Amino acid sequence: MAKKKIFTIGNSLTQALTDTAVAASNYSGELHVDIIPLRKIELDPNNPRDLVLNFTDLYDGLSHDDELYNRKKNEKETLKSISNSIKEQGIINPILVYKHGDKYQLVAGERRTLASILAGKDDIPAKILTSKPNKLKLSILQWIENVEREDLSLWERIRNLEKIFTAYAEEQKKTIDQITPTEFSQVIGCSLQQGINYKNIMSAPQKLRSLIQNNQIKNIEKVALIAKAPPKMQDELITACLKGATLKELKKLTTIEIMESSLEKEKRGRLLTKVNFGVTQNINVAKIIIQSVLKNDSFSFLNAKLHRIEWTDYKSVTKAFKFLIKTLEEKA
Numbered sequence: 239m240a241k242k243k244i245f246t247i248g249n250s251l252t253q254a255l256t257d258t259a260v261a262a263s264n265y266s267g268e269l270h271v272d273i274i275p276l277r278k279i280e281l282d283p284n285n286p287r288d289l290v291l292n293f294t295d296l297y298d299g300l301s302h303d304d305e306l307y308n309r310k311k312n313e314k315e316t317l318k319s320i321s322n323s324i325k326e327q328g329i330i331n332p333i334l335v336y337k338h339g340d341k342y343q344l345v346a347g348e349r350r351t352l353a354s355i356l357a358g359k360d361d362i363p364a365k366i367l368t369s370k371p372n373k374l375k376l377s378i379l380q381w382i383e384n385v386e387r388e389d390l391s392l393w394e395r396i397r398n399l400e401k402i403f404t405a406y407a408e409e410q411k412k413t414i415d416q417i418t419p420t421e422f423s424q425v426i427g428c429s430l431q432q433g434i435n436y437k438n439i440m441s442a443p444q445k446l447r448s449l450i451q452n453n454q455i456k457n458i459e460k461v462a463l464i465a466k467a468p469p470k471m472q473d474e475l476i477t478a479c480l481k482g483a484t485l486k487e488l489k490k491l492t493t494i495e496i497m498e499s500s501l502e503k504e505k506r507g508r509l510l511t512k513v514n515f516g517v518t519q520n521i522n523v524a525k526i527i528i529q530s531v532l533k534n535d536s537f538s539f540l541n542a543k544l545h546r547i548e549w550t551d552y553k554s555v556t557k558a559f560k561f562l563i564k565t566l567e568e569k570a
Contacts, residue, residue, distance in 0.1 A: 269365060269366065269367050269368075270365075270366055271332055271363060271364065271365050271366070272363070272364060272366055273361050273362070273363055273364075274335070274342055274361060274362060274364050274366070275360065275361050276293075276351065276354060276355055276359060276360060276361055276362055277297075277360075278340070278341050278342055279293070279333075279335065279341070279342050279343075279344055279351055279362075279364075280338065280341050280342070280343050280344065281293075281343070281344055281348070282343040282344060282345065288348070288394050288397070289313050289348060289349070289352070290306050290309055290310055290313065291310045291313040291314055291317075291352060293351075293352070293355060295310055295314075296314075296352060296355040296356055297355065300314070314356070317349060317352055317353045317356055318356070320349060320350065320353035321353040321354075321356040321357040322357075323353075324350075324353055324354055324357045324359065325357045325358075328363075329350060329354065329362055329363050331347075331350070332347070332362075332363040332364050332365050333345075333346065333347025333350050333351055333362060333363070333364045333365070334346040334347055334364065334365045334367075334379060334380075335347075335364050335365070335366055335367070336366070336367040336368070336369060336370045336371070337366060337367065337368045337369065338370070342364065342366065343370070345367070345371075345376060345379055345380060346379065346380045347364075350362070372405075373401075373404075373405040373408070374402070374405035374406055374408075374409055376405075377398070377401040377402040377405050378402055378425075378426075380398060380401070381398050381399075381402055381426060391453060391456070392450055392455075392456050392457075392458060392461065393450045393451045393453070396439060396440075396447075396450065399426070399436055399439075399440070400414075400440065402425065402426065403417055403422070403425070403440065406421075406425055414440055415441070417437065418437075419433040419434040419436075419437045420433065421433075422434075422436045422437050432458075434462070435458055435459060435461075435462035436462075438461075438462040438463075438465040438466040439458070439461050439462055439465055441465055441466075442461060442464075442465040443465070443469070443472065445472075445473075445476065446461065446464055446465060446472065446476060449476065449480075454480060455476075455479055455480070457485065459485050460479055460485055460488060463475070463485070463488055463489065463492065464476060464479065464488070467492055471492065474491070475488055475491060475492065478491060515563075521549060521550070521552065521555055524555050524556075524559055525549055525555070527559070528544065528547070528555075528558060528559060528562055531562060531566070532544065537565075537566070540562065540565060543561065543565075544558050544561070544562065
């Protein structure tokens with residue numbers, strides 16, 4: 239069984255960012271842990287959500303008139319296992335919020351918060367920032383909180399990364415396209431190869447992004463490979479991927495496509511001045527060609543030169559064939 243891929247950030251970066259979060263000067267406020275009322279928590283309107291289910295849906299119940307009723311109902315079902323765990327063991331990892339007047343706006347831990355409401359809890363442990371971090375620090379904090387979640391989909395990870403690098407690009411006064419793989423790896427503490435993969439994914443075409451969003455393609459290496467392939471290859475690679483092609487098979491398909499494309503360009507780019515007879519491992523093919531030529535009365539004189547061919551010896555047959563071609567060129 240293939241080893242499950244786990245998305246992580248480096249220990250050094252985790253520690254560094256934890257130190258940063260704790261440092262009051264870097265966040266214009268202090269971070270502390272406390273128990274806060276669930277009804278005082280609000281969603282941050284500036285942060286895109288992965289769920290459509292909201293606090294009101296759980297406090298007041300789902301409405302059948304809601305056009306998102308079926309999706310919300312499914313999301314509520316998926317929260318039940320977390321809710322049962324909270325009933326039995328409580329919250330092990332506090333949510334992350336920042337103070338907003340007399341309320342608290344949620345940074346990370348939306349599922350834990352919703353599941354706590356579903357479990358009938360009145361309050362929840364939280365790590366509290368006394369003021370809202372800037373956009374980049376906020377998105378990195380959310381990345382730290384979410385990156386170890388096993389249920390986090392590739393689409394959710396991509397959205398997290400887009401938030402981080404949109405904010406990073408703004409600070410650096412550049413576009414996301416101008417961010418290098420090295421910067422990707424340094425900002426989120428991953429390997430350079432993973433940084434390359436993430437950069438490729440950021441430029442994925444809409445068709446590929448839709449498939450990721452619908453959970454039809456889940457493998458980061460496959461997505462990165464398709465995203466960096468020339469546009470005319472992408473549809474074929476996507477089709478193969480959806481049919482269950484392995485990463486190795488997709489790489490092979492990409493290599494074949496590139497070779498064929500290069501050959502086609504070469505054909506278009508210059509006038510061919512020679513005929514390539516190709517190569518065969520079947521001696522009988524060479525024998526048929528040579529004997530067919532010798533049956534022509536115009537070349538019967540070659541029988542004396544070619545009657546000693548060892549038909550089981552590749553070297554002997556190759557030598558005879560080269561001699562035949564040379565002679566034909568001289569006589570033609």
